[in-house]
Amino acid sequence: MTVTGGDSSLLRRLNAAAVLRVLHEAESLTLTQLVRSIGVARATVENALTGLVEQSWVEEVAPETDRARGVGRPAKRYRFRAEAGCVLGFDIGANKILAVVTDLKGEVLGSRQTAVAPELPSAERITAARTLGHRTLRGAGLRATDVQAVGVGTTGIVDASGVVRLSELVPDWTGVDLAAALREPFDAPVAVGNDTNLAALGERWRGSATEARDVLYIHAGRRVSAGVLIDGRVHAGRHGAAGEIGVLAASSWPTAPGRLLGWSGEGRGDAEGLFTAVRQGDPRALAALERYADDLAQGIAAMVLTLDPELVVLGGGVSQAGRLLLDPLRGRLADHCLFPVEIVASALGDRSVALGAVRLSLDLVEQRLFEVSARD
Structure with missing residues (x-):
């Protein structure tokens, strides 16, 4: 304290x-x-x-x-006085940066988003995040001096010190010390985590998993990835790589998005177009969705059998399919797993990572305020 x-x-x-x-x-x-x-x-x-x-x-x-x-x-x-300060949460991804500012009880005061290109150099991506953070604060009538802590969710494997150890989606993101990069402009402690892990944290805090403590979060979009909560806390593993089964070709996750979005045979499409075609009964779209459910179920079942979670949350752009995807997934998981597992769609959508980052930053503030040691 x-x-x-x-x-x-x-x-x-x-x-x-x-x-x-x-x-x-x-x-x-x-x-x-x-x-x-x-x-x-x-x-x-x-x-x-x-x-x-x-x-x-x-x-x-x-x-x-x-x-x-x-x-x-x-x-x-x-x-x-929840207004005695604020916290910032960032989602720094390959295609966008989202910033959310809340008071010290987690009440959202403002948010802003900007699009970025995957090939944007790391220095420019960090500058864009800093600028967006300051703009978000100003839009909420706040200043950098009001910030008590910063949370960041980003693509890649992140270690406990806030350094990106491995990133395949962003070319020069590996080795970036995000904690140091965002500590100076806001003069506040910074916590950094993998985006899918923080999406799981966000869902447990404000989304579909508020009643669960052991949670498996699946991001299904341009990529497929998993985040894990055990007893309500992110389980990152020794190197920050827990849940990274998508690197295994046998999981079918690496190729699943391409097969799904190329369902029409006319090159890459978009998920919404596929869902529309499924609702209209297009047999190619229906077959593509069935294959995608097969692909997802392979890896999800392996993780469910390993973790035995209370709940699986499906997020990412493909989760917008709702029951079109959830129903076949439920059937496949029932076939593969020893016990039934509930699977639901994300309630937070594309805000789950940023809100998970907010929760991470609030944990820093509350630890400082409420925990006292004899050395303080």
């Missing part, structure tokens, strides 16, 4: 962190409710509140006026 001033007492910092955590989880609480929730003396809570109000993390709010007034003064009521 970041506590300024001369507060050198570990116990006082622990009490302040406890008060802040309880207020963060509530709309607002009275002093009496805080004392009851934390289980310490009233004077201890009052002292903690004094320091938190001075640091602008907490404020006293006006008493509720819609309730019948009792005898005496109304009880003091306090709230966590």
Whole structure:
């Protein structure tokens, strides 16, 4: 927890962190409710509140006026100031960059997107992300000094330090230190993760997987990839490569998108055109979708048998097919897997990665605010 001033007492910092955590989880609480929730003396809570109000993390709010007034003064009521700062979440992909800014409780304040080319040099891609981040902040009436943390989801294998270790979609993205590249312009801590993993995190936070803890997320679009949550947390693996079964030709994932989009025999098409043709009963489109379901099911079944997740979420552009794709996938997974597994479409669409990045950045802020060590 970041506590300024001369507060050198570990116990006082622990009490302040406890008060802040309880207020963060509530709309607002009275002093009496805080004392009851934390289980310490009233004077201890009052002292903690004094320091938190001075640091602008907490404020006293006006008493509720819609309730019948009792005898005496109304009880003091306090709230966590979600507007005391903000966080940024980025989705930096091969074809687009999306930035989302939220307050410290995750309320979206603004978002902006820009298109980029896969061949754009890494330095220019980073510059585009920085510029978009500043524009997003300005559009929400905020400044870079308001940013408390930054989260980034990007294509490729990313290590724990925020360095892209391997990227095949973006030519010179391998070796880029994204954490360092975005730390300086916003003067805030940065957390970076693989985009598909963060899409899974976003779905669990605000999307289709809010009730599940063990989640397999499948991105089905120009590429097929997987992200894994175990006990609600991203499982990246030792090298950040967990779930990268798409590198195996036997999974059928590397060639699946090309076969799907080339269903008409007239070169590359688009997924929406395919879905329209399926709804119209075009036999070539129906056959292509069936083959695509076969291709997806190979890898999904292998991961389901390995992880035994509660839920599979299908995202990416092809997920827009809805039941046209989900129904045949369900049938194939039932044939391949030992136990039934629920499979649903993404609720967040192309915002899942950026919102997962927001969640990652909020975790950084909450860790700093609520966790206290004797060395602080």
